Amino acid sequence: MSNSTITGIVATFDRDNIDTDQIIPTEYLKSIKKFGFGDFLFDGWRYLDEGRLDMTADDRSKNNDFILNKEPYTHAKILLTRDNFGCGSSREHAVWALRDFGFKSVIASSFGDIFYNNCFKNSVLPIKLSKEQINHLFEVSNFAPVSFEIDLLKKELKYKGDSSYMFDVKDSLLDRIINNLDDVDMTLKHKKHIQAFEQKRRSQRPWLFDYSN
Amino acid sequence: MPATLYDKLWDEHLVRTDDANESLIYIDRHYLHEVTSPQAFEGLRHKGLKPWRLDANVATPDHNVPTDRGDAFNAELIKDQVAKIQVVELDKNCNNFGIHQFDITSNKQGIVHVMGPELGYTLPGMTIVCGDSHTSTHGAFGCLAMGIGTSEVEHVLATQCLKITKLKNMQINFNGSLQKGVTSKDIVLHLIKLIGTAGGTGHAIEFSGSYIKSASMESRMTICNMAIEAGAKVGLVGVDATTLDYVKKHSNLSDSIYSQACEYWETLKSDSDANFDQTINIDVSKIKPQVTWGTSPEMTIDFDAEIPSQKDVDKSNRENLLLAKAYMGLDESKSLQDLSFDKIFIGSCTNSRIEDLRDAASAVEGKKISKDITEAIVVPGSGMVKAQAEDEGLDKIFIEAGFLWRDPGCSMCLGMNPDQLKPYERCASTSNRNFEGRQGNLGRTHLMSPLMAALIAINGKITDPS
Ligand code: SF4
Numbered sequence: 001m002s003n004s005t006i007t008g009i010v011a012t013f014d015r016d017n018i019d020t021d022q023i024i025p026t027e028y029l030k031s032i033k034k035f036g037f038g039d040f041l042f043d044g045w046r047y048l049d050e051g052r053l054d055m056t057a058d059d060r061s062k063n064n065d066f067i068l069n070k071e072p073y074t075h076a077k078i079l080l081t082r083d084n085f086g087c088g089s090s091r092e093h094a095v096w097a098l099r100d101f102g103f104k105s106v107i108a109s110s111f112g113d114i115f116y117n118n119c120f121k122n123s124v125l126p127i128k129l130s131k132e133q134i135n136h137l138f139e140v141s142n143f144a145p146v147s148f149e150i151d152l153l154k155k156e157l158k159y160k161g162d163s164s165y166m167f168d169v170k171d172s173l174l175d176r177i178i179n180n181l182d183d184v185d186m187t188l189k190h191k192k193h194i195q196a197f198e199q200k201r202r203s204q205r206p207w208l209f210d211y212s213n
Numbered sequence: 214m215p216a217t218l219y220d221k222l223w224d225e226h227l228v229r230t231d232d233a234n235e236s237l238i239y240i241d242r243h244y245l246h247e248v249t250s251p252q253a254f255e256g257l258r259h260k261g262l263k264p265w266r267l268d269a270n271v272a273t274p275d276h277n278v279p280t281d282r283g284d285a286f287n288a289e290l291i292k293d294q295v296a297k298i299q300v301v302e303l304d305k306n307c308n309n310f311g312i313h314q315f316d317i318t319s320n321k322q323g324i325v326h327v328m329g330p331e332l333g334y335t336l337p338g339m340t341i342v343c344g345d346s347h348t349s350t351h352g353a354f355g356c357l358a359m360g361i362g363t364s365e366v367e368h369v370l371a372t373q374c375l376k377i378t379k380l381k382n383m384q385i386n387f388n389g390s391l392q393k394g395v396t397s398k399d400i401v402l403h404l405i406k407l408i409g410t411a412g413g414t415g416h417a418i419e420f421s422g423s424y425i426k427s428a429s430m431e432s433r434m435t436i437c438n439m440a441i442e443a444g445a446k447v448g449l450v451g452v453d454a455t456t457l458d459y460v461k462k463h464s465n466l467s468d469s470i471y472s473q474a475c476e477y478w479e480t481l482k483s484d485s486d487a488n489f490d491q492t493i494n495i496d497v498s499k500i501k502p503q504v505t506w507g508t509s510p511e512m513t514i515d516f517d518a519e520i521p522s523q524k525d526v527d528k529s530n531r532e533n534l535l536l537a538k539a540y541m542g543l544d545e546s547k548s549l550q551d552l553s554f555d556k557i558f559i560g561s562c563t564n565s566r567i568e569d570l571r572d573a574a575s576a577v578e579g580k581k582i583s584k585d586i587t588e589a590i591v592v593p594g595s596g597m598v599k600a601q602a603e604d605e606g607l608d609k610i611f612i613e614a615g616f617l618w619r620d621p622g623c624s625m626c627l628g629m630n631p632d633q634l635k636p637y638e639r640c641a642s643t644s645n646r647n648f649e650g651r652q653g654n655l656g657r658t659h660l661m662s663p664l665m666a667a668l669i670a671i672n673g674k675i676t677d678p679s
Contacts, residue, residue: 032251034252034256035255092363184260184367184371185260187237187372193228194237197239198266205338205474205477207336207466208241208339
């Protein structure tokens, strides 16, 4: 399956420095799961009550003013924000929560380093644009719900008819998203290589195999 | 071409290098524990995958197990519900996937980095990974060993490989012999003071020199354990007779396999003319016992030196110094010897091996702990260490002196299980991190050797161990 385009509703967060604690609070790190964090995304802003791991969105009292609680943004696929998104801790849970909610891309003028790398491990495309471009995109999307279209092969973001911006991202990272691959899948492409290596090792270094105590 | 030990281990395990300069390295041993593995197993299930090679994996719970378990304990009896879920989940995952686990009821369970080597799961020349940064410990056996994140735990389970880029080579030569009362812990704390907590970033550090040659495996493990506190993911010691003796004793390889292996293991050292990107020579005979005063392992001084004041550091570091002093409650104190301690913790993957317990016991034998000390605990690193210490009667020495004698686990090294500091309590600790809140909210940690910690237990204050 190839993911060469992302099309969808744009949700806007007009602020800088949204950190991973805001994306998903510490409470949910106690989870032993890698999936199912969507209901806890932006928990502190999204709900009026305090949440626990065993609650779902339906059990909670919602903040109806918050953008992700309003139609059509409950189905948003693209997040538009400002500077330094995803700063703070290394928790991969932050990306897991965005992914589980349904976000496929985050557009910002800059990102926290670790968050940026974690995105590609989880098929979320972070797009860096200049502050002027971000300003313009906010103007385009602030009044009524809009959709953007992102062409991953051309590295092009289309907004409003024919208008578009080009963006820059490392090919090796982009490749992970386009081909819907994570590192495990990519490595398993070399299965034969690994098997051959292992077989040689088994004969040369037998003490490393079938050893039990 | 002459090669370093790190280069040799890298070449030996290199499956392939791709265009982006990322390499696939084959992993021989994967240790797992309850905190960083659940999402990795979940990931496997989600993809419908099985572990690539079951016999490469060994698991044990250590981070959040209580240490006053006594006999007839099981996971269901853990009071903290979140900790219980993680321990029970590890049981389930190991059972479902068929991974060998020393569970909470096993008499071999322990801190994964203490348990692994003594059960013979760590063998020279292996690549070893674990979702825990102190995996560097196993480098003491001439292994390429490093900590990894949860996505990588899943990757190793699924592919038996790790995707990484090659590090640079750094050599630290420790020459000379130790003064009385000085231990491997003092040597590594001194190193971190010297090069800083980022000093080894991007490097694999090989420890060598006449001191390392004469050091026991336990001491080498203590030093490699804290390589990560000097910023290096990887610490290494070349294989020699000391390594091979240890392995012979602790593994159950047949004689023929063992001698075949030895032939290879003996090549696991840097060539004499190998090129290091950086070399540092340190005369260990000049090193005094070390104690940390602040909230980073590099904030270390000689036990009898003055605590640094503003005039001792440059402008950019003043803020750090003031924050650390305020956190540690040191505003009035000129020297560490002025401080009164509340708790003593002898344990952690740095200093909970048999040699450490013998050192500490030698200082408390026939004495009682100071009235000022509210709690002094000894937490053997593993079931095997505990049993051996009890065989040698060390438990009685500690108990008679007033120490609590506990069951194996990470214990007070980190505030994830019931052993914790209360706010503002000052602890003499043999662990590896003195970060704010590491041993409990607002707790104050001073890192040191087991010998020094034992002396503080008796005297209530820092004392000259020589
Ligand atoms: S003893 Fe401390 S440093 Fe070692 S593995 Fe446990 S928590 Fe980590």
